[in-house]
Amino acid sequence: MARAKIALIGAGMIGGTLAHICAREALGDVILFDIAEGTPQGKGLDIAEATAVFGQDVALKGANDYADIAGADVCIVTAGVPRKPGMSRDDLIGINLKVMKAVGEGIAKHAPEAFVICITNPLDAMVWALQKFSGLPKEKVVGMAGVLDSARFAYFLAEKTGVSVQDIHAWTLGGHGDDMVPMVRHSTIGGLPLPDAVKAGFLSQADLDAIVERTRKGGGEIVALLKTGSAFYAPAESAIAMAKSYLLDQKRVLPCAVWVSGEYGLSDLYVGVPALIGASGVEKVVEFTTDESEKAMLAKSVDSVKGLIEACKQQDPSLA
């Protein structure tokens, strides 16, 4: 069988990390696309040389022309700018919405059959705009945020309790902002829902509350430490999990920003929910039961996403 073709649109910190993982795991041949001349070519050649060390026969190529992404099976979009300390993700709309227009048109022209994973922030609004600009089917355009947010939640729980990350299953819902919704009742440590894990003495209620808050602000914590940009290792790993589920038809249920049509009482927008990803793209949305408090938190988060979508429509009336 021919190797898959993976187009990475944006060859910055996340794009380069994605290319490295794709090559090491031999997920497919990689095109690194960027508007910066030399960056995608340099990163592509550097990783291609590394393939002779780790022994994988995959091709990597840098490009500044969308024609090179032709026929891609998967496109992972990180093009745009990241935030710096003192900024919110929402401050990136002005620049990144224009980038999504160029990227959406490039993908529509050259890789209309691809499964598209958007990472660019502010995520829920950018994936919405990318789908509109590209016109690709909604089930083939998804946003990466929930895998990252829930990975942070799981890691903080593992760090506090000493339980293996492999036996912690954490979930978040909603938009990728500080009002995201860590799902305490649906997340488990060794199979125990978190309220039961507190009763069983794995951690205190105060510890759990602090972890929920730290998860919500997890992106900002890394931005404050790095000072020049934002997280890239965990975001890249998160997008790879989504790409693999599509390419290998794994049918994993992963929290992703997907187009909702009535699920959770929501419609006509992209927001983070558990989604089954297989060879057809988003094949199903999994609906958790939500109590009154979870419903209220989700509604607040969704309101923030709707506000960002309105801001996009004002900036680019073609989206209205």
Ligand SMILES: NC(=O)c1ccc[n+]([C@@H]2O[C@H](COP(=O)([O-])OP(=O)(O)OC[C@H]3O[C@@H](n4cnc5c(N)ncnc54)[C@H](O)[C@@H]3O)[C@@H](O)[C@H]2O)c1
């Ligand atoms: N969804 C998430 O959970 C999540 C996590 C981390 C970062 N992000 C976001 O991902 C984006 C990328 O982050 P990064 O750290 O890789 O940034 P980066 O600055 O290292 O890389 C971005 C790249 O995009 C390129 N670029 C800019 N405009 C372009 C265009 N029109 N076409 C093609 N390429 C273009 C730049 O030249 C640069 O190489 C940011 O918006 C960041 O906020 C999202």
Ligand SMILES: O=C(O)C[C@H](O)C(=O)O
């Ligand atoms: O926080 C950011 O700006 C980047 C990303 O959304 C993250 O959560 O790490």
